[in-house]
Amino acid sequence: MWFRASLLCLSCFALFSHSQAQDRASLRRSNDSTGRCQYTFTVASPEESSCPVSSAKPEIDGVLSRLTLLEALVSRVIAGQDGGTSTGVGPKDEEGLREAYSQVTGERNQLQQDKERLNKQVQDLQRRLAELSQEAESLRQKSCQQTHTSGAAQHENRPANDPAHDLGNGGYQEMKAEVTEVPASHLLPDGNHNFTGCGELLSVAEPVMHRKADGITGKYGVWLQDPEPQGPYYTNKTVWRVDAVGKDVRQLFVYEDMDQFTKGFPMKVLVLPEPVESTGATLYQGSFYYQLRRSRTLVRYDLASESVASRIDLPNAGFRGQHPYSWGGYTDIDLAVDEQGLWAIYSTSKAKGAIVISQLDPKSLEVKKSWETNIRKNTVANAFMVCGRLYTVASYTAPNTTINYVFDTATGVGQAVSVPFKNKYRYNSMVDYNHAQRKLFAWDNYHMVTYDVRLGRASS
Incomplete structure (x- = not known):
């Protein structure tokens, strides 16, 4: 508006000049010192032959200053008309900023948790x-x-004439006992490398890949072999698999043996009557054990009759993201099997997130005995049982991590350990022990792998 008024004033000024001195007006166009084009109107005065220098110069400077301001305002108005709205923040931009802020906050919190976990491991x-x-x-x-x-x-028992009685004799040198710290695996005799009894976990071999999942539903899941199969229908060679990605996980794929599993040819697909929660399922004595989705209910599914044999609520167990492993995935309840039977690895509000271990009756699923450890469940990536001992994996993404903690249910004592462990594909969401094969079964970022493990006699 102000721009139009200014143009009108300039037009009036030009008309007035034209009417008074039409034959003496001139228009000149030239660049100023900054290279911008300027228009200059020149009109001769009908009365004065010259202008007083003291009064004309400030007026000219004032006009030039106002014109400069006018040009700046015009430029701003034009810029606002052409693209002013593009510089504003719309609802979508605000939503994007909120999402970015939320993501950054989440990453910061995760880093803080990782820092605290690493500090505890260092301690x-x-x-x-x-x-x-x-x-x-x-x-x-x-x-x-x-x-x-x-x-x-x-020295006291030697006769007096024994030359060795003289301890200062240079022929007799002091013997020094030296103690060297040696890994426990090196202390075992050669025959114990094939030790087949129950004992401490000494080492975990490199992972061996058997199958890679085809689609997104196979990013994480459960795959196992029954260490103690029952009945004629299935054997210890039968392979079982569940893809755990999805809201209604019910399909249990059955493969005749490892060769058919590797080729991807199931001989049967069982449809469970109720959906599975996450990757904590296990196999034992002809039954498939799993946590019912969105609950603390444990289910025993009999594989021979293809029906639910028993079910029970695990007392006070957290579920649906209350006490998961560090990778998430609603891994609040993890069922495990070893030489001593069926176990549940979980936590409760009373334990304040610390891992609780319960030995379960394999038929009724009732708790026989429980132990509370001093390691928080959400600070470790996974856990498994070997010979009545709980072992935890430090990270699910680090390619070279460790089994960092052991808790012995026989003594009720836990301690830090450092057994090398590899996440070759950098997203390990399931680790279970098969005591018949002495292997760990794992699901690492679409890849189904096994690890050979070596045990040794427990230290006294």
Whole structure:
């Protein structure tokens, strides 16, 4: 509006000048010092031959200043008409900003949790190192005392004319006992490398890939073989698989053996009567055990009769994201099998997120006995049972991680350990132990893999 008024004033000025001095008006166009084009109107005065310098110069400067401001305002108006709306923040932009902020906040919280978990692992390792150092020092002192006592006794029993009676003789040198810290696996005799009894987990071999899932539903799931199959229908060679991605997971794929599993040819597909929750299912003695979706209910599905044999609520167990593993996936209840039977790995509000281990009756699913550990469930990626001991995996994405904690239900004592473990495909969502084959079965980012494990005699 102001621009139009300014143009009108300029037009009036030009008409007035034209009427007063039509034959003496001139228009000149030239560039200023910045390279911009300027129009200059020149009209001769009918009365004055010259202008007073003191009064004309400020007026001209004032006009130039106002014209400059006018041009700047016009430029802003034009810019606003052409693309002003493009610089504003619309509803979609606000929503995008909120989503970005939420994502950044979530990543920050996850990093904070990872930092706290790593700090705790460092503290556990430092404490373990201090204990080992004290134990090594104790062994050194004990060995030195035994050597000194033995030498003194021999010296006292020697006859007086024995040349060795002279301890200053250069031919006799002091023997020093040295204690070297050696991995537990190196302490076993050669024959114990094939140790077949129950014992401590010493090592986990490189993963062996058997099958890669075809579609998105196979990003994570469960695959197993029954360590103690029952009846003539299925054997210990039969392979079982459940793709756990989806809202209504019911299909249980059955393969005759590992070769057919690798080729992707199921011999049967069982449809479960109720859906499965996440990747915590297991197989034992002819039954498929799983957590019912959106509940703390445990279900035993008999494979021979293809029907539900028993079901029970796991007392006070968290579910649906209350106490999952660090990777999420509603992994609140993880069922496991080892040499001593069927187990549930979970947590409760009373335990405040710490892992609780319960041994279950394989027929009725009732809890026989429970143990509460001092490691939080959401700080570890996975867990499994071997010979009545709980082992936890530190990370589900790190290609080179560790089995970082063990809890022995026989003694009720847990401690930090460091057994190397590989997530070759960097998203390991399921780890289960098969005591008949002495292998770990795992589902790592669409890939179904196994690990050979080696056990040794428990330290006394």
